[in-house]
Amino acid sequence: MSSAGSSTSRLATPAQQPAHQAGPPPAEIAAWRRHLAAFLLGRRALVVPIVGAIVLLLFPTLSGNNAYWINQLSQIGMLALVVSGVNLSFGYAGEVQFGQVFMFALGAYLGGILSVHGTTDIVPLLLIGGAAATLAGVVIAVPALRIGGWSLAMASFFLVICLPDVVAIFTRWTGGRNGLVGIPAPTLFGETLDTTALYEVIIVVCIVWFAAYRNLVTSRFGTLFRILRESPVQASSLGYSPARLKLTAYAYGAFPAGLAGVLFGFVGEFLQPESFGLTLAIGIVAASVLGGIESVYGVIAGAAILQLGPQGSLSFQEYAPIAYGAFLIVAAILFRRGLGGIGQDLLLRAANMLVGRRAGAAVTSAGTLSAHLHGDTVAEAHAAEGAGGVPLLSARPGAPLQVSGASKAFGGVKALDDVTLSAEPGRVTALIGSNGSGKTTLLNVICGYAGIDGGEVSLDGETVSGRQPHRIAALGVGRTFQTPSMPRSVSVLDVVASGRFHTDRCGPLSSIFRLPRYWRARRADRERALIPLDLVGLAHLADDEASSLSLGTRRLVEVARALCGEPRLLLLDEPASGLSDEEVERLGRAIRAAAASGTTVVLIEHNFGFVTSVSDTAHVLHIGRLIASGPAKTIGEIPAVIESYLGSSAKPGSRRTLVQERALVTGPTTRP
Amino acid sequence: MGTTIWAGLVQGAIYALVASGFTLSLLPSGVFNFAQGALVVSGSYLTYLWLHTLGLPSVVALVLNLVAGLLMGVVCELVTVRPLRFARGVVQGGPAELVTTVGMATMLIGLISVIWGTDPLRVPWNGPARVVNAIGVHADPVEIVVVGASIVVAVGLFAVFRYTRMGQACRAVAEDREAAMLRGVNVDLLSIGAFACAGALAGVVSMAIGPVTFAIPTLANSLALGGFVALAIGGEGSFLGALGGGLVIGLVSAFAARYIDVNYANLSILALLLVTLSVRPKGLGGAAEARSV
Numbered sequence: 030m031s032s033a034g035s036s037t038s039r040l041a042t043p044a045q046q047p048a049h050q051a052g053p054p055p056a057e058i059a060a061w062r063r064h065l066a067a068f069l070l071g072r073r074a075l076v077v078p079i080v081g082a083i084v085l086l087l088f089p090t091l092s093g094n095n096a097y098w099i100n101q102l103s104q105i106g107m108l109a110l111v112v113s114g115v116n117l118s119f120g121y122a123g124e125v126q127f128g129q130v131f132m133f134a135l136g137a138y139l140g141g142i143l144s145v146h147g148t149t150d151i152v153p154l155l156l157i158g159g160a161a162a163t164l165a166g167v168v169i170a171v172p173a174l175r176i177g178g179w180s181l182a183m184a185s186f187f188l189v190i191c192l193p194d195v196v197a198i199f200t201r202w203t204g205g206r207n208g209l210v211g212i213p214a215p216t217l218f219g220e221t222l223d224t225t226a227l228y229e230v231i232i233v234v235c236i237v238w239f240a241a242y243r244n245l246v247t248s249r250f251g252t253l254f255r256i257l258r259e260s261p262v263q264a265s266s267l268g269y270s271p272a273r274l275k276l277t278a279y280a281y282g283a284f285p286a287g288l289a290g291v292l293f294g295f296v297g298e299f300l301q302p303e304s305f306g307l308t309l310a311i312g313i314v315a316a317s318v319l320g321g322i323e324s325v326y327g328v329i330a331g332a333a334i335l336q337l338g339p340q341g342s343l344s345f346q347e348y349a350p351i352a353y354g355a356f357l358i359v360a361a362i363l364f365r366r367g368l369g370g371i372g373q374d375l376l377l378r379a380a381n382m383l384v385g386r387r388a389g390a391a392v393t394s395a396g397t398l399s400a401h402l403h404g405d406t407v408a409e410a411h412a413a414e415g416a417g418g419v420p421l422l423s424a425r426p427g428a429p430l431q432v433s434g435a436s437k438a439f440g441g442v443k444a445l446d447d448v449t450l451s452a453e454p455g456r457v458t459a460l461i462g463s464n465g466s467g468k469t470t471l472l473n474v475i476c477g478y479a480g481i482d483g484g485e486v487s488l489d490g491e492t493v494s495g496r497q498p499h500r501i502a503a504l505g506v507g508r509t510f511q512t513p514s515m516p517r518s519v520s521v522l523d524v525v526a527s528g529r530f531h532t533d534r535c536g537p538l539s540s541i542f543r544l545p546r547y548w549r550a551r552r553a554d555r556e557r558a559l560i561p562l563d564l565v566g567l568a569h570l571a572d573d574e575a576s577s578l579s580l581g582t583r584r585l586v587e588v589a590r591a592l593c594g595e596p597r598l599l600l601l602d603e604p605a606s607g608l609s610d611e612e613v614e615r616l617g618r619a620i621r622a623a624a625a626s627g628t629t630v631v632l633i634e635h636n637f638g639f640v641t642s643v644s645d646t647a648h649v650l651h652i653g654r655l656i657a658s659g660p661a662k663t664i665g666e667i668p669a670v671i672e673s674y675l676g677s678s679a680k681p682g683s684r685r686t687l688v689q690e691r692a693l694v695t696g697p698t699t700r701p
Numbered sequence: 702m703g704t705t706i707w708a709g710l711v712q713g714a715i716y717a718l719v720a721s722g723f724t725l726s727l728l729p730s731g732v733f734n735f736a737q738g739a740l741v742v743s744g745s746y747l748t749y750l751w752l753h754t755l756g757l758p759s760v761v762a763l764v765l766n767l768v769a770g771l772l773m774g775v776v777c778e779l780v781t782v783r784p785l786r787f788a789r790g791v792v793q794g795g796p797a798e799l800v801t802t803v804g805m806a807t808m809l810i811g812l813i814s815v816i817w818g819t820d821p822l823r824v825p826w827n828g829p830a831r832v833v834n835a836i837g838v839h840a841d842p843v844e845i846v847v848v849g850a851s852i853v854v855a856v857g858l859f860a861v862f863r864y865t866r867m868g869q870a871c872r873a874v875a876e877d878r879e880a881a882m883l884r885g886v887n888v889d890l891l892s893i894g895a896f897a898c899a900g901a902l903a904g905v906v907s908m909a910i911g912p913v914t915f916a917i918p919t920l921a922n923s924l925a926l927g928g929f930v931a932l933a934i935g936g937e938g939s940f941l942g943a944l945g946g947g948l949v950i951g952l953v954s955a956f957a958a959r960y961i962d963v964n965y966a967n968l969s970i971l972a973l974l975l976v977t978l979s980v981r982p983k984g985l986g987g988a989a990e991a992r993s994v
Contacts, residue, residue, distance in 0.1 A: 119796065123796060124796070125796035125799055125800060127803070169975070171979075172975045172976075172978040172979040173975070173978055175978055175979070179733050179799055179929070180933065180978060182796070182799055183926060183929045183930075183933075183974075184971070184974060184975065184978075186922070186926055187926050187930070187967070187970070187971050187974065188971070190922065190923055190926060190967055191967045191968050191971055194964040194965070194966075194967055194968055195964075195968070197964045198962070198964045198965070198968075307919070307922055311803065311807050314800070314803075318800065347814070347815060348811065348815065349811070350807050350808070350810055350811030350814065351807075351808050351811035351812060351815070352811075353804070353807050353811075354803075354804040354805060354806070354807030354808030354809075354810075354811055355804065355808055356804070357800050357801060357803060357804025357807065358780060358781060358800075358801045358804040358805060358808070361785070361797050361800040361801045361804070362784045362785060362797075362801065
């Protein structure tokens with residue numbers, strides 16, 4: 030526990046209590062408090078879920094085979110499986126879906142039919158049920174995700190409406206509306222399972238699934254899903270197709286519903302379409318919202334409440350829809366993070382109190398506090414190593430950018446009119462012009478966010494116009510946005526690391542099974558992310574929650590993220606606006622370092638002093654047309670440029686250059 | 702054949718009426734109000750209450766339904782949409798609004814079931830009752846009213862949104878909410894007004910829809926989903942598209958039910974939705990591309 034000792038000084042331990050002669054020394058108390066706080070936040074402590082799992086496994090023995098509770102816990106376990114799938118696609122990836130009941134029913138009917146026809150071994154049945162549910166999810170989601178919005182929610186909802194029809198169509202196998210009867214007891218390796226043994230199987234399936242689920246959402250996919258939820262555009266700028274990511278979340282979410290379905294058939298020994306109605310469909314979403322989107326274990330609480338409340342008691346069933354409906358409204362508005370979120374907040378508050386941080390100084394992110402308590406903040410490890418000199422940012426050679434005759438119109442407005450320009454590797458090319466001159470549109474055309482009407486964009490001699498944004502990004506095009514949005518509950522380090530995800534792919538399965546590839550990628554993520562973060566002077570914030578940062582800092586984080594992907598072409602959209610002089614200086618350093626390592630840099634900026642100091646070449650746009658190109662130092666002396674910037678009132682023959690004009694208005698700009 | 706076509710048109714007209722209600726509230730608020738289907742079903746039950754239980758004259762019932770629909774629309778906006786404008790971290794037009802409006806629909810259905818039970822109720826129709834026979838089709842007058850209403854409503858709303866200042870303001874909000882606010886458009890008022898109008902529309906048309914479909918609580922979600930498919934096929938934000946989309950799915954499901962099996966009615970609509978989304982993601986009406994960054 031050497032780390033605990035070293036963290037004492039750091040943690041701003043509370044005012045030392047006057048030491049009692051009889052009691053243990055205060056340092057010891059403080060150490061215990063820290064341990065307890067670290068345990069509460071549970072970053073490493075998997076103790077609670079492990080103990081919970083053992084208690085559940087031993088429950089039949091402990092309770093003397095209490096039949097009522099064994100049944101209730103079985104039901105809760107199956108519901109938790111179903112609800113967790115909704116959580117994955119809704120809570121993490123932000124795609125609400127109501128069709129989980131259909132996947133549940135699919136697993137149930139497949140398992141039931143196969144077992145009635147003689148296949149009772151539960152392991153292959155579980156695999157078949159899960160696979161079928163996943164497949165059905167993909168079939169529905171692929172077209173629905175293409176337009177996003179509400180399509181997936183609606184199409185999946187529609188599935189539930191169609192369920193009785195599907196059951197009726199296959200009456201020969203499903204028993205139609207009369208139900209599927211005579212489902213035999215399942216077997217495992219030839220042994221027939223009684224109710225208690227089946228309960229154990231359900232608990233084991235739950236443990237395995239929740240472990241997989243936890244591993245998935247604590248991997249880089251957790252970060253990607255959160256980014257996707259906040260901004261699909263951003264996800265595509267990281268080289269990931271939003272539709273594909275959503276599909277991943279949705280398909281993985283359908284899998285446990287199929288598992289639960291197979292188990293459900295064996296528990297009930299009877300299936301009918303009424304078991305899988307709309308009320309349950311909505312109840313499941315309500316349980317997910319109640320348990321807390323973005324929570325792993327809150328799901329179990331949500332499922333327990335759903336089972337023990339409305340689903341379980343007949344007297345309440347009539348009012349269940351009113352309760353679910355009211356719940357969906359209230360929860361969506363007020364408790365956006367559900368029970369899981371409330372639990373996390375309480376734990377965080379308790380941990381803060383234990384280590385003596387008062388309300389004002391409390392650390393608001395569990396990750397940050399936990400990292401401090403464990404004495405392994407990335408920031409400090411980095412500071413200890415001592416970062417010396419400016420490291421080589423990118424090992425990849427830059428790619429020359431060529432824009433030829435690009436045109437783009439929005440309705441009748443020509444945002445770009447026959448623009449031809451190029452940008453060279455290792456050089457900073459500035460794009461300047463007044464508001465509405467088409468700078469950002471040009472960037473969007475290069476990145477594929479806006480289709481091109483005429484002309485073409487090529488990167489390293491390869492035509493990229495017409496490709497999808499995430500494909501262009503994956504070619505090595507990094508960019509920042511005018512309004513940097515940071516995903517909630519993700520640390521600065523993870524946000525920066527997300528910039529390199531596409532250069533070092535690590536699939537969901539590697540993450541779930543924690544394969545060597547996962548650990549390699551994770552280590553590389555942390556190491557590589559610190560380099561650009563240090564360059565923009567933010568390494569000390571590595572463990573902080575990104576969404577809590579100020580606008581200027583967010584911009585720098587975005588720049589660091591773009592640099593982390595070792596881009597061949599880096600596009601910066603007004604990175605200096607809203608930055609302090611000192612931050613502008615750091616930004617300039619980062620931009621020059623990127624260019625020095627060979628990257629092609631394109632910079633949009635209004636801060637003229639900054640532009641002339643960091644860029645080599647400048648292009649001036651005016652109402653969609655390129656009006657001037659030349660060395661950045663002298664571009665401000667061209668009369669047409671002065672006119673575009675200052676309006677026609679400025680005398681063409683004026684002696685003052687644009688830099689001087691700007692200086693008059695805004696005061697001198699610090700030259701980095 | 703003629704009978705099938707007519708049945709499809711009637712069914713499609715109902716979907717189109719729901720879809721018109723969706724579009725009406727969607728344009729100025731950006732919110733897809735899933736509860737629109739539940740509003741129509743509520744209207745059917747209220748019609749039953751006024752005409753059957755209380756024995757009021759039809760004109761009075763019409764006024765009462767209009768007012769009740771209007772109020773329910775306003776409540777819907779105030780409960781499901783307005784609070785989200787203030788909630789932290791909610792993405793406009795995102796899943797949160799879908800969750801709250803589905804919640805509202807579920808609550809309304811739950812209330813209806815508690816008050817009136819879940820068995821279908823026959824909603825009275827006091828208009829003309831003589832069946833019209835033409836080209837081999839037997840058409841109930843109330844069915845003719847439903848089909849006619851769907852056309853009148855869609856064309857009327859199309860004209861209102863195209864040619865009046867108010868309608869253009871709504872389309873401006875749909876295009877770019879913030880820009881519209883800067884131009885002095887009161888978006889909050891428009892949003893409430895649109896929900897109120899969509900509610901009133903549901904209240905009025907349910908007097909004709911109720912007698913055709915009967916009053917059934919579970920119909921609410923089917924109507925909402927059918928209306929959504931009509932919207933998706935016709936192109937989001939287009940009234941004429943909603944009408945066309947509604948009629949198409951009505952016809953397709955009627956033919957599937959008649960010539961394949963009755964169990965394929967809903968499935969054919971789902972298949973149509975998936976195929977449309979695959980082939981033309983923006984619907985048959987299409988939509989303009991806007992700057993996303």
